[in-house]
Amino acid sequence: MPNFNITISPAQIEYLLKPNTTIIQAYDITNNSDQDINLTTEIISFIPQGNTGSVTYQNNFSDPNISYTLNNSDLILGQPFILKANSKKQLVLKIKTSSTAPLQDSYSTFFVSQVPNQTNVDFPMASGKIGSHILLSVTNTENISTKGSISLFKITPKIKDVFFSQLQFSGEVKNDSNYFLKTSGQITIVKNDQTLKEIKLQPLNVLANYYRQIDCQEISNCTLKGPFWPGRYTATLSFDENLHIPSQSVSFFVFPVSPILFILFLVGIILGFKKFFPKA
Numbered sequence: 001m002p003n004f005n006i007t008i009s010p011a012q013i014e015y016l017l018k019p020n021t022t023i024i025q026a027y028d029i030t031n032n033s034d035q036d037i038n039l040t041t042e043i044i045s046f047i048p049q050g051n052t053g054s055v056t057y058q059n060n061f062s063d064p065n066i067s068y069t070l071n072n073s074d075l076i077l078g079q080p081f082i083l084k085a086n087s088k089k090q091l092v093l094k095i096k097t098s099s100t101a102p103l104q105d106s107y108s109t110f111f112v113s114q115v116p117n118q119t120n121v122d123f124p125m126a127s128g129k130i131g132s133h134i135l136l137s138v139t140n141t142e143n144i145s146t147k148g149s150i151s152l153f154k155i156t157p158k159i160k161d162v163f164f165s166q167l168q169f170s171g172e173v174k175n176d177s178n179y180f181l182k183t184s185g186q187i188t189i190v191k192n193d194q195t196l197k198e199i200k201l202q203p204l205n206v207l208a209n210y211y212r213q214i215d216c217q218e219i220s221n222c223t224l225k226g227p228f229w230p231g232r233y234t235a236t237l238s239f240d241e242n243l244h245i246p247s248q249s250v251s252f253f254v255f256p257v258s259p260i261l262f263i264l265f266l267v268g269i270i271l272g273f274k275k276f277f278p279k280a
Contacts, residue, residue: 004114004128005032006039006083012133014180018140020099024071027091027132029112031083038115040080041091043068043134045108048210051172057109065101066136068110069094080115097138104178105208106136135205137179146177147244151211153237158252162227167252169199169222171214171237173245175206182206183214185239187222191231199224201239228254 009028017023031037045063046055070077071092083089093110113129137144152172160167175181182203189197199222202215214237216222231254238247 003033004037006030006037006112006114006130007032008110008112008130008132010132012135014135014137015095016137016139016142016144017095017097017101019097019101019103019138022094022096025093025095027093027110028088029083029091030088031085034085036082036084038080039083040113040115041070041077042111042113043077043108044111044131045106047107048207048212051211051213053204053212055107063106065098065138066106067096067098068108069096095134095136097136101138103139104137105180106134106138107207108134108136110134135180139179144177144179145244146175146179146181146242148176148181148206148239149174149245150237150248153248153250155235155250155252158250160226160228160252160254162230162254162256164226167224167226167228169214169216169224169235169237171222172211173206173214173239174211175208178208180205180207181243183212183239184243185237185245187216188236188238190234190236191229196233197224226254230254230256 007030009030013025015023029039044057046057048054049056068077071094072090075081075091081089091112109131111129111131114127116127150171151174152170154170156168156170157165169187173183182205183201184203185201187199187201188195189199199219200217202217204212204215206212214222232251233254234249234251236247236249239245
């Protein structure tokens with residue numbers, strides 16, 4: 001049974017489009033297996049689900065204001081075709097917005113799917129699909145105005161030992177506009193009015209009128225390891241000014257818990273030694 005092993009490039013496209021505009025996007029479809037495969041294409045719209053970037057697909061693409069067609073001379077959208085073993089084919093997608101298209105986002109995925117083998121029921125061909133996200137913003141201007149808010153920003157734990165335990169930042173951004181935005185920003189840690197560390201955020205897409213968790217570039221899961229000097233710290237989550245997202249700050253404290261416990265442990269040992277082994 002042949003394995004489903006194809007790739008599509010690019011994996012995602014993002015465009016600003018005016019109403020009544022046509023663009024052309026080329027995709028490279030590569031068959032990385034050693035056998036020929038039957039493929040077909042389709043466009044399916046999606047909506048966001050949850051705050052981790054997951055999506056839910058609708059049954060079919062039904063937006064009358066945006067049309068998708070293949071610009072290949074030998075192929076139309078939805079028509080099966082054969083991709084030879086270890087070969088590549090370029091699919092050219094034409095995207096057109098109507099003159100009455102509303103000024104807002106549209107989200108869909110260009111899927112390339114393997115067609116099941118109907119002729120050999122004893123050895124059916126493996127099936128699967130791979131897709132490229134299409135994020136379209138229909139607008140009359142190149143300078144899209146977005147706005148948002150921080151729906152969650154917290155630090156765990158808020159009281160930390162100088163040596164032990166990790167410091168984890170978690171946050172959630174709400175997009176309050178009709179266009180997607182990227183979480184371009186940072187977490188700034190300050191102590192005694194001095195900036196100690198700046199943690200850049202991953203520029204993740206937050207879809208229109210939706211929300212998403214933040215993630216960090218430099219540290220895994222936005223988790224920072226010590227040691228820290230004792231004292232009061234302030235962490236501020238902020239974003240690029242053009243996103244119009246007000247910043248938010250939280251405080252946390254670092255205490256020398258483990259050194260104090262160690263000293264108390266040594267004092268206990270000394271007192272216990274003196275109690276059980278008094279001087280003669």
